[in-house]
Amino acid sequence: MVKSIQRILYIILACFLGLFMASSFFIRAKYNYAVYGDTTVLENQQPLLFIALIAAVLGVSLLLYRLCLKLNKYSRRIVIPAVLLFSAAIQLVIIFLFTRMPTDDSQTVLSLAWDMLYNKDYSSFQSGGYLYMFPFNFSIVLYLKTLLLLFPDNYLVIKAFNILFSLVTTLMIYLLYKELNTRSRTPDYGVLIFAATFVPALFMSNFIYNDVIATALLTSALYFAVKFIRRKSMKDILFAAILLALGNYFRSTGTIFLIAVVLCLLFNLRSLGVKKAVASIGITLLLFAIPGWTQNALLQATGIVDESPSSNSAPVYMWLNMGINLETLGFWDNRESYNIYQQDAGYNQAESVELFKASIRNKLSSASAGELAGMYYKKLIWTWTEGTYQFERYGLGNDGDSIRSGRSGFVMDRYIYSTSASKLFKGASTYRSGLIWIVYVQNFLMYGFILFRLVTGIRAGRFGETSLILVLLGFIGFYLLWEIKVRYLYPVYPLLIILSALGFKDAYELVTAKGGIRHAAESAE
Numbered sequence: 001m002v003k004s005i006q007r008i009l010y011i012i013l014a015c016f017l018g019l020f021m022a023s024s025f026f027i028r029a030k031y032n033y034a035v036y037g038d039t040t041v042l043e044n045q046q047p048l049l050f051i052a053l054i055a056a057v058l059g060v061s062l063l064l065y066r067l068c069l070k071l072n073k074y075s076r077r078i079v080i081p082a083v084l085l086f087s088a089a090i091q092l093v094i095i096f097l098f099t100r101m102p103t104d105d106s107q108t109v110l111s112l113a114w115d116m117l118y119n120k121d122y123s124s125f126q127s128g129g130y131l132y133m134f135p136f137n138f139s140i141v142l143y144l145k146t147l148l149l150l151f152p153d154n155y156l157v158i159k160a161f162n163i164l165f166s167l168v169t170t171l172m173i174y175l176l177y178k179e180l181n182t183r184s185r186t187p188d189y190g191v192l193i194f195a196a197t198f199v200p201a202l203f204m205s206n207f208i209y210n211d212v213i214a215t216a217l218l219t220s221a222l223y224f225a226v227k228f229i230r231r232k233s234m235k236d237i238l239f240a241a242i243l244l245a246l247g248n249y250f251r252s253t254g255t256i257f258l259i260a261v262v263l264c265l266l267f268n269l270r271s272l273g274v275k276k277a278v279a280s281i282g283i284t285l286l287l288f289a290i291p292g293w294t295q296n297a298l299l300q301a302t303g304i305v306d307e308s309p310s311s312n313s314a315p316v317y318m319w320l321n322m323g324i325n326l327e328t329l330g331f332w333d334n335r336e337s338y339n340i341y342q343q344d345a346g347y348n349q350a351e352s353v354e355l356f357k358a359s360i361r362n363k364l365s366s367a368s369a370g371e372l373a374g375m376y377y378k379k380l381i382w383t384w385t386e387g388t389y390q391f392e393r394y395g396l397g398n399d400g401d402s403i404r405s406g407r408s409g410f411v412m413d414r415y416i417y418s419t420s421a422s423k424l425f426k427g428a429s430t431y432r433s434g435l436i437w438i439v440y441v442q443n444f445l446m447y448g449f450i451l452f453r454l455v456t457g458i459r460a461g462r463f464g465e466t467s468l469i470l471v472l473l474g475f476i477g478f479y480l481l482w483e484i485k486v487r488y489l490y491p492v493y494p495l496l497i498i499l500s501a502l503g504f505k506d507a508y509e510l511v512t513a514k515g516g517i518r519h520a521a522e523s524a525e
Helices: 002-024 047-073 076-097 104-119 135-150 155-180 189-196 199-204 211-231 234-250 254-267 274-288 290-301 316-322 336-344 349-366 369-385 391-396 420-424 430-460 466-481 486-512 516-523
Strands: 027-030 041-044
Touching: 002 027, 002 254, 002 369, 002 430, 002 466, 027 369, 027 430, 041 369, 047 189, 047 430, 047 486, 076 155, 076 189, 076 199, 104 135, 135 155, 135 234, 135 290, 155 189, 155 199, 155 211, 155 486, 189 486, 199 391, 199 430, 199 486, 211 234, 211 254, 211 466, 211 486, 234 254, 234 274, 234 290, 254 274, 254 466, 274 290, 316 336, 316 349, 336 349, 369 430, 369 466, 369 486, 391 430, 430 486, 466 486
Parallel strands: none
Antiparallel strands: 027 041
16 A cells, blocks of 8 residues: 555656656746846747757766766765865855845845844834744744854855855765665765755855755755664654754745655554654654744743734735736736735735635636646746756846846845956856756756656665655645745755666666666665
């Protein structure tokens, strides 16, 4: 029964990946803030260029993989620290070459941290304030406030901590890969180097927000959960539960990881034993809510708020309403949904819920079935095939003088100072566009190798990556309904790297080893 369910999950994800890849030969999903502003772009694919880049990136990947194999003779104690230091050095160089200043929500949370630290100003929790509307972002404000208190008040300090969390994610990618691929007889440094040099991750350390820290925590939580299922040590599930709770505290999509972990514990009920499985689920669920409960209790105890901060916050229906939009495909709707909550409902959550429900009903009834199907298809394709996690804006940054913004009322992007590199990658330059193309094609190839891994897994009856599959399916389903940004997929990039690395190894062994696809599947178990 369990294997049948797992097989179905693998098949569903394989179908989605097949859809993404097939669509990519006809549709190019783009995001380039410097050229188009803050909006989704879908245009006809350039098939010859696309295929040529696929061949080039694949060829370079194969060459680099063969070079990585030469590292197998060296100890992990040497290679792992060396690779992490190399990744840190690259990220430091990026931070100094592209001196991106905080903007939009990033600037807001940082300003609130300054106000709370230096002025003891918590008025943002009052009606109409940022944290009144979005209390879930108090986690990142508190984190920034702590850094500002303990270290010099400087952007560089915050970005340096981003680098540290990025390195944690890189290490956890490698450890989780090894936990899923225990039969491998080699160190498999290739996946470590791939994670350490993954372009979007290198640049996103330049972004002051919750993405990098949440990704590190949630990836670590998944590693310890998988380790617990394999080794059955209660300390591992305790670590997993704590990290999962903290990761969700910084980014609420941790709930998807929670559901995946709990389902995998249930799938392994027989091997874990009923008592241990029930205890592990209980610990995970209990600890998950503690950060939120603690925060709310402290805010009320100190008199900062009189009731739960979420009692009149923007409701989930706001983002669901934003997610239904024929013109923007569920992307930012130029404050239309914000105005319903802020102006029409006067920051009253209960009243705004009814208004949002009415808006959603109106959108669904006024659009034809074909229009809705087309919107959801385009929304799905743009979100999952754009492939850059919007690092072009949030990590590489922009010179505000050259930007056409599709989002009025928000702070324009700026650099602290220009450098030769920032000038080289300015606006619609060939360098910026070329880098986006390479990352886009890399994402396509990753899907291809994941699809190969899924197929070999289905044929061999191997379902060890079910936890990762569940998280990916959860993100696909959630962002089909929710407001979209490709950046929102950032917490799953580690899982895509792991699965694609497993698939790449399967494919490599299929080509280079005797025994064909069965050998590749069995050796990768």
